[in-house]
Amino acid sequence: MKTCITIIFLMLLAPLSAQNDTIFFDKNWKISSKETAFYYRVKPLKVKTKDAVSYKIKNIDSLFVIKDYYLNNNQLQFQGYSSDHEAKYLIGKAEWFNIDGKIVDANNFNYREKKNTGFKIPESKLPIFYFDYKIANKSLLTGGIEFCLSCKMENKLLLGTGFGITNSYNGNYYGLPDIHLFYNKELLFIKTGSSHKNAYAIGGVTFLNVLDLGLGYSFPYSNEKMPVYKGFTTGITLRLAGESKNAYQKFNIIQ
Structure with missing residues (x-):
């Protein structure tokens, strides 16, 4: 007798629990009651990110499976993955359907792709540090950073900026800012630069x-x-x- 009562209780509780796990929306996708709803969403389940989109995403271990339906015929309206249960941040493949079940739109929110954020100078992720020593009518020691503008190419183009220290005729030390462009082709290079006091051009040989x-x-x-x-x-x-090792030339051994 107790077993029968338990089974009946669970059968009555199941629809109530399912209804609590369902979110209803009106035609404008605002949360509403079932009586005024046009769409509904079942409770999003979580899956591993790699299982959902076939690649790992930094700091995102799992994703929510989002499925929305038309209320009048239970036809799938949307399916996809999101990093939040409200489906504000979609990740991976997403599809939208009309009330007859035909796909009306699809997109792939691929987080492996680099987003174009506008003007961009360096290809290298981190700056390159350089130390430079020159001698003309006096010595000049300069240190600074460079950015690789063409690291994917065999010949490298670097943009650099730094600050140098030189001594004058009276024995005092003076600072000279530096900005320059460096370009090499195989073993040869040319570099042009300037400070607020002078401009220079240097050519020569480079080892990688x-x-x-x-x-x-x-x-x-x-x-x-x-x-x-x-x-x-x-x-x-x-x-x-x-x-930023792509700024270096590759060492090729001729056989």
Whole structure:
């Protein structure tokens, strides 16, 4: 007798529980009661992200399975995956259907794709650190960072900025900001740059873009004596790319 009562109780409770797990929406997709609803959504279940979209997403371990239906005929209206149970942030394949069950729209919200955020300079994820030592009419030690503008190409184009220290004729030290472009083709490179006091151009040889040895000339913007960096210039540059290893040239062994 107790078993029969339990079974009857569970049968009466099941529809009530299912109704509580169902969300009803009106024609404008606002939450409503069943009496005024046009759509409904069953309680979203969670699945592993990789099982849902076949790839892992950082910081998202699982996704909600979203399924919406037309109330009058229980026809599927939408199906897809979302990172939240309200389906505000869709991920992976999503499909929309009309009341007759035909697909009217589909999209793939693929989080592996890089989004275009507008103007973008560096291809390398992290900056490249460089240290540069030049000698003209005086010595100049410069340090700074570079960004790779063409890391996917065999020949590299780098944009750099830094700050240098040089001594003047009276023994004092002065600072010179630096901005430059570096381009190499195989073992050869050319670099042009400028500070607020001078412009320069240097060409020479590079070992895999790690170490540059160059010769060039520095042109002062004025003839003032302090501080002026001018004349024929020799220089050496050490480049530390870190995780931006695409800035380096590949070492090819000729057999």
